[in-house]
Amino acid sequence: MKYSYFPGCSLKGLGRAYEESLLPVMKHLGVELQELEDWNCCGATAYMSVDEAKAGVLAARNLAIAEQNGGHDLLTPCSACYLVLNKTKHNIADFPDIRDRIHCALRSANLTYTGSTRVRHPLDILVHDVGLDVIKEKVVRPLKGLKVAPYYGCQVVRPYSTFDDAWNPTTMDRLLATLGAEVVHYPLKTKCCGGSLTGTLPEAGLRMSYILLKEAVRRGADVIATICPLCQFNMDAYHDQIDRRWGPTRIATVYFTQLMGLAFGFSEKELGLQRNFIPMKPRPVPPVAA
Amino acid sequence: MMQIKRTIKYEADRVRGFSDEIMSVSGCEQLKSCIQCGTCSGTCPLSIYMDFSPRQVMALVRADFKNEVLSSKTVWLCASCYACTVECPRQIRITDIMYALKQRAIKEGIYPKRFPIPILAKEFSEMVRRKGRITETLLVMRLFLKANWRAVLSSWRLGLGLIRTGRFVVRAERIERQAELQKMLAAAGNNNVRPTEAA
Numbered sequence: 001m002k003y004s005y006f007p008g009c010s011l012k013g014l015g016r017a018y019e020e021s022l023l024p025v026m027k028h029l030g031v032e033l034q035e036l037e038d039w040n041c042c043g044a045t046a047y048m049s050v051d052e053a054k055a056g057v058l059a060a061r062n063l064a065i066a067e068q069n070g071g072h073d074l075l076t077p078c079s080a081c082y083l084v085l086n087k088t089k090h091n092i093a094d095f096p097d098i099r100d101r102i103h104c105a106l107r108s109a110n111l112t113y114t115g116s117t118r119v120r121h122p123l124d125i126l127v128h129d130v131g132l133d134v135i136k137e138k139v140v141r142p143l144k145g146l147k148v149a150p151y152y153g154c155q156v157v158r159p160y161s162t163f164d165d166a167w168n169p170t171t172m173d174r175l176l177a178t179l180g181a182e183v184v185h186y187p188l189k190t191k192c193c194g195g196s197l198t199g200t201l202p203e204a205g206l207r208m209s210y211i212l213l214k215e216a217v218r219r220g221a222d223v224i225a226t227i228c229p230l231c232q233f234n235m236d237a238y239h240d241q242i243d244r245r246w247g248p249t250r251i252a253t254v255y256f257t258q259l260m261g262l263a264f265g266f267s268e269k270e271l272g273l274q275r276n277f278i279p280m281k282p283r284p285v286p287p288v289a290a
Numbered sequence: 291m292m293q294i295k296r297t298i299k300y301e302a303d304r305v306r307g308f309s310d311e312i313m314s315v316s317g318c319e320q321l322k323s324c325i326q327c328g329t330c331s332g333t334c335p336l337s338i339y340m341d342f343s344p345r346q347v348m349a350l351v352r353a354d355f356k357n358e359v360l361s362s363k364t365v366w367l368c369a370s371c372y373a374c375t376v377e378c379p380r381q382i383r384i385t386d387i388m389y390a391l392k393q394r395a396i397k398e399g400i401y402p403k404r405f406p407i408p409i410l411a412k413e414f415s416e417m418v419r420r421k422g423r424i425t426e427t428l429l430v431m432r433l434f435l436k437a438n439w440r441a442v443l444s445s446w447r448l449g450l451g452l453i454r455t456g457r458f459v460v461r462a463e464r465i466e467r468q469a470e471l472q473k474m475l476a477a478a479g480n481n482n483v484r485p486t487e488a489a
Contacts, residue, residue: 009424013459014452038466040422045370046414049392052315057478058418061471083372095316105478109470154371166376192335192371199430200406200437204339204367240447275455 001129003120004066005033006085008078008229009041015078015229017272021257022077022122024271028138028264029130033075036066042081045195056098057105059088064106064113073118075125077257079155079228085119086160121156122257123227124163127171132178140265142180148259149186149221150176151212153231157190166190172256176225179263184221188212193231198238209234210242213249223280224253236277252280305356312351315390320382324348330374330384340364344374344384351387360395366407368392406437419475422465427458 011019026033041047043058063085066074076082091098093115106113126135150172158166167190173183193212197205213235216224226232235253242249254276261271273280313321331343342350342364350359359365365388374384392411395401401408413432417424434442452458465471 009463010426012423012463013426014457016457040465040471041418041424043418044414044424046411047418048370048389049408049411050396050415051479052389052393053478054415054475057474058471061474083370091316098316101478105474108477109467109474111474154369154373158372158376192369192373195369195371196410197336197367197369197407199433200410201339201367204336205369208335237448237451275457277451277455 001030002032002034002070002072003075003125004069004072005035006039006042006062006066006074006076006081007035008076008081010078010080010229014233017275018077018229018232018255018257020270020272020275021255021261024266025257025260025264026122028266029126029134031125031130034069034072036062036074037069038065042078042084044080044084048084053098053101055084056088056091056102059084060092060102060106060113061109061111063089063117063119064111066117067113068111071116073120073125075122076119077122077227077229079153080230082119082121083155083160089115089117089119090160121161121163121227123156123171123175127175128163132174135175135260136178139179139263141263143176143259143263144180146181146259147184147220147222148176148181149184149216149219149224150189150256151186151216151224151226151231151235151253152189153226153228154190154192156227172225172227175256176259179259181259184216184219186216186219186221188215193228193234195230195234198234202241205234206238206242206245209238210246210249213242213251213253214246217249217251221251223259224251225256225259226253227256239278250278252276252278254280299353299355299358303357304354306354308354308356309352312387312390312394315386317383317386318390320380321348321352321387323380324352324382325380327379329377329379330382333373333377334368335371335373336367336369340367344368344388347391348382348384348387351391357400359391360398360400361402363402363405365391365395366401366405404437406433409433409437419472420468421462422468422471423463425459425462427452427460428462 039062043055048055152169157169164171176183194205194208232253258271313319328345331337331345334344337343341362347364368388370385372385410433
């Protein structure tokens with residue numbers, strides 16, 4: 001199994017623990033990832049607020065490079081990148097004026113894009129290509145007794161997801177159960193974390209993260225599993241401000257790939273878990289099953 | 291005494307052609323079929339903070355109240371979670387309409403002054419144009435300097451935490467073929483040059 005890999009800016013910065021856990025886990029499962037050559041920023045939500053045509057060009061350059069480098073599916077872990085690359089792919093197919101402008105821009109750099117590159121989330125690839133049975137075979141330290149709230153956030157499941165439901169996705173639930181964890185019923189699993197509003201308008205943004213944290217605590221979760229670097233940052237790094245405003249809501253938020261790595265027997269350090277502001281509560285380490 | 295605010299809109303406040311302009315944007319055509327049901331406002335997790343609810347924005351755009359919409363905080367509070375777009379019974383891409391409005395507000399410079407969200411959008415696009423990638427910590431520092439330098443002081447704990455956890459990146463990420471990307475962005479930005487052929 002081979003895929004092109006589009007890390008996105010966050011996985012080289014604030015969300016580096018996502019990459020640090022994703023790469024060893026994928027390698028362990030025999031999935032070959034090749035980082036997209038000279039990839040550029042997807043544009044995220046911010047660039048689309050300034051200029052839609054240019055935002056489309058940013059995304060299309062990556063799609064074109066992926067197509068010209070073997071045409072493998074593009075594994076895209078960051079939710080914003082996943083949405084923007086998929087959106088651009090749809091826009092090119094659906095709207096002739098957007099298609100013309102993007103093709104014109106691509107031609108100025110001798111790039112072409114026929115529309116074949118598929119943009120896929122690691123959850124999709126893990127559950128549908130690798131398979132839960134294969135993942136189960138690799139579990140040597142089941143996450144027995146660990147209560148996990150599965151949090152998907154918004155931009156992977158809405159509106160361009162091809163692999164799961166917009167309001168009640170279940171792929172991560174099933175994956176976490178395969179690792180031996182106890183999946184907590186968490187109805188806020190696709191409610192927005194506030195996105196970049198935590199930094200630009202804290203009174204609104206932080207409150208949205210707080211609601212998610214509080215709900216997980218009330219549901220008895222030990223830890224929240226996330227699939228997005230911005231969600232992880234919002235729900236991990238602002239605890240001092242959230243606690244000051246609304247009272248203590250200490251709960252760790254980690255990437256689902258970190259939980260996979262733990263179940264596969266990797267150490268916390270190998271998975272970037274030391275990068276959390278709020279660390280996961282230490283658990284008794286069960287012996288490795290033979 | 292109770293303050294009575296003027297809430298009446300007059301014909302003269304309308305900017306003719308604004309709704310047509312927005313509905314001519316690819317993906318925004320469906321706005322004409324809005325039935326004002328309010329599902330968008332009901333699903334929006336941020337509508338409680340907005341000056342106009344998403345439903346009101348749809349009505350205002352359709353009625354050509356350009357200045358009211360573009361100077362509102364509503365469009366900047368949209369966090370792009372796409373809940374409204376998925377739920378709209380008329381398949382209106384409300385999130386995309388919010389983007390079309392943001393773009394016009396920036397272009398015409400009529401967003402609320404010192405409001406950090408449009409400043410972030412502009413700083414973000416400038417960093418992409420110059421480097422091809424975003425280095426988040428550098429971006430946030432630029433935002434603080436432009437929008438609210440006092441925020442630096444209140445965020446010292448966050449900064450220290452990022453240093454402690456090894457997430458504070460100071461070396462700017464950049465792509466190799468920046469000239470290529472700039473050329474492409476320039477080619478996309480020139481509205482006057484129509485592509486000669488469809489590839």
